[in-house]
Amino acid sequence: MKKRHRVVIVGAGFGGLSVVKGLKGALVDVTVIDQRNHHLFQPLLYQVATASLAPSEIAWPIRSMLRNRRDITTVLATVIGVDMAGQAVLLADGDRVPYDTLVLATGARHGYFGHDEWEAFAPGLKTIEDATAIRGHILAAFEEAEREQDPARQQALLTFAIVGAGPTGVELAGTIADLAHDTLPCDFRAIDTRRTRVLLVEAGPTVLNGYPAKLSTYAEHALGKLGVEISLGAPVTQIEEGAITFGEHRVEARTIIWAAGVRASSAAEWLGVAADRNGRMIVEPDLSVPGHRAVFALGDTVAISAPDGSAVPGIAPAAKQEGAYVAKAIRRRLAGYAGQTPFRYRHQGSLAQIGKRKAIADFGWIKLRGAPAWWLWGLAHIYFLVSVRARLGVVLNWLWIYTRNQRAARLITRPAREAALD
């Protein structure tokens, strides 16, 4: 029996799983490698960080998602490099996974523009652990404020600064404001959680930069109504423990969350190929790696441009389109076709939730805001969840948030090491 073509996909995010989907029935052997056992529905990760959803409601075992595809082997392992000459992926435990075609869909972490020392004081939000740590931090701040006698320290505990007013920053700010104003007030005795300050600090001129001006303005207005204070046009110059400096202001804030920038995975380093200043690999128009036709890269770990010259955004639909394109490219090559038209990104639309009852939506031909956009936002996200079970779980949680202001996952959990000291 002829040996099947081996496709190795590193990363089971939206991009990697889209390649998997596109290779269904392609008579290739597929190996999916990820350092986590779960695929993460990143667009709702901020809801885990704000106690609205449980981690397992937006994270599902990769192995289980792919169980019915007998052509697929799932490997939980950390990749540390690629042997290009030997055509094998190198794993941290010393193993090698040979490939005929390699797809790198390894994503990005948050990036601090050269200020990595800020990470300790202003964590970012990319993984389930990031989200549960931020959730614990936010909830503990209210707990400590309840017991703090000093008014200045109490106000610092009740001050939450979010850096970056992209969709994640806007969604975090709005949800923290909701938490403070709607969910928590009756639970505390010494503090009025409605005195909570939520600051949204953006270096650029508008919130939701890149969205139509009308929607940005609306978002700004809607956030203001939720009590979010917005600072525009002043980049952050200093972050230390419990304080953030931007423009002329230094604000004491016990909780600072970084939603300002990303840094690509190490994939470009593994291959020794060119990357932009955020570590994103430069790829050919067909998403193959320059000089390495057997290797594709896609998603947040690459830098590519849309047909109009703008950068393809780091969002799930873009990664999915790239994954579908790469799967097709692999099929074409195996079928013996030469060449392929370049990847063309089609922007399907932008959505962002602002607090719990409003959103903005931009589909080019139609722009929505307020409640109609919120319904669209909710339905779209439920639709894209992985299973009926996941949909029911999320809907149940949202129902309780919207009708009763109760958030289901208000847990402060601690790292095992710390808990062991009890």
Add this chain to the structure above:
Amino acid sequence: MKKRHRVVIVGAGFGGLSVVKGLKGALVDVTVIDQRNHHLFQPLLYQVATASLAPSEIAWPIRSMLRNRRDITTVLATVIGVDMAGQAVLLADGDRVPYDTLVLATGARHGYFGHDEWEAFAPGLKTIEDATAIRGHILAAFEEAEREQDPARQQALLTFAIVGAGPTGVELAGTIADLAHDTLPCDFRAIDTRRTRVLLVEAGPTVLNGYPAKLSTYAEHALGKLGVEISLGAPVTQIEEGAITFGEHRVEARTIIWAAGVRASSAAEWLGVAADRNGRMIVEPDLSVPGHRAVFALGDTVAISAPDGSAVPGIAPAAKQEGAYVAKAIRRRLAGYAGQTPFRYRHQGSLAQIGKRKAIADFGWIKLRGAPAWWLWGLAHIYFLVSVRARLGVVLNWLWIYTRNQRAARLITRPAREAALD
């Protein structure tokens, strides 16, 4: 205005919250202190450890549960002692909480009978963090087995040893067997998860010691059908990394879980009063602390006897009865009544689930086993959950487990420190 009588309750488990409930309308000021922000529904904690339920489905913010009782202040803090002369509880952060009446309901951790060095290799199950760590350990064992080439090491990875065949041990063993036989088989390619060995190691002569002989025998039989290997009458003599020794046997098992014994909290040490060898405080028949009429203690941190002379078991209904009794005792004292009849434990029944379709139930006048007992077990646990929301969440999860063998919370998460090394 006359100052109200101050009742301080340490611990918001079943016992502490039962005191809170019993004091409703009593015109006292109640302070509830707990080192966690959540009350934990311990009877279902093993389902978190086996990926069946999410942590937030069985843990709810104490503060939120008590929000409508304006007489209650909730404090998230760690107690480190009691100043008996000064009538104040001492907190780790240096604060003092004064009391007129103190109730200690501080529970227990797992105990290793003098072999504390075993804890590192055989963790116990008492907190949410314990449960998610064990869940990660169990799921990671299957992942590693999938990639292990050496047959002996692979078998060790697929061997799970549970020490102690009380209800928790029996429930863990049955559920891990279900996980291996029903949930996981289709997900793996290299291993057959049905080859998993689940060992239940008990020093005593039967499983579910203390239950009627007929039900113990049935449980043994039912566990055998699930593929659980039971060892009776041979105490564990050694636990090291990846291996357990009991009687003449030394078994290589990558996962060892301790469900054999508990050690009471430090409450007896705080007061400097007598305790039994498991650290449980000796209390008066009215649950007050000998020589300290203003202090009550109850639940897993005390040792008391039932009317028939047997020890009151460390289960939720016992703690609840004690809590109700203490609340009544406090009310009587405040009303000026002298003395109270001693606490009398009424055993309402015993329930234990065995795998996902069977259980045993013993209510004295009626003993059930198999499917009828399972229905009773399920309905009783759902009934005792804290809210409609929690019930819907758990029922939804169970529905998927029972109809589709899918477990909703199959996440391997890592302590923040380790995750930061990525």
